[in-house]
Amino acid sequence: MYTAKDLANWFLAHESMTPKKLQKMLYYAYAWTLTLTNEKEDDLSNKLFPEKFEAWVHGPVVPEIYQEYKGYGYTNIPKCESESEIDIDNKDIKSILDQVMLVYGKFDGNDLESITHQEEPWKEAREGYGPLDSCSEIISDETMYKTYIKRIA
Known part of the structure; x- marks a missing residue:
């Protein structure tokens, strides 16, 4: 298993990007690894990194990565x-x-934010919150798996 910082370095070795785009790239790398390397939703032991995503206003965020690059x-x-x-x-x-x-x-951070806002994992975690409300709810691995496995089944 890697860390979110390891993967941030991997993405940043490939291209310069905004913190928002980096967060969404990490999110999709995590979600697709979860989906493609596990057999079923009740055993999601294969994870790209241990850190969790929170459902922030601008989409999925790993708080540790936010702190690292917020400047x-x-x-x-x-x-x-x-x-x-x-x-x-x-x-x-x-x-x-x-x-x-x-x-x-090929997308920028705003495009990726818009895409994540249309998907179930972020929407489910933000349930009951207004569009601009601060939220630190964890995005469910199970919901990620169920959402993305439908795209390959």
Whole structure:
């Protein structure tokens, strides 16, 4: 298992991006790893990293990653030097990360925020909260799995 910071470094070794986009890239990497490496929703032991996503106003957020990069605001975090890139030694995980870059990497942070706002995991965690209400509800791994497995079944 990796850490969210490991994966943030992996994404930032590939391109410069805003903190918002980085959060959403981490979210989709986590969600698709959860979906593609587990057999059923009641045994989700394969996870990309241990940190959890909270359903914030602007979409899924790992608070530790937010704290790390919040100083960049709406500007791009510089691309990391390749030496800081984590070596992804699991070929299945590497393939998922490459696919996430290919599919979601073409969008900016605002586009990805809009996409996550239309999906069940974020909406379910935000239930009962207004659009601008602060929220630290955890986005359910089970709901992520159930949502994304439908796209490949």
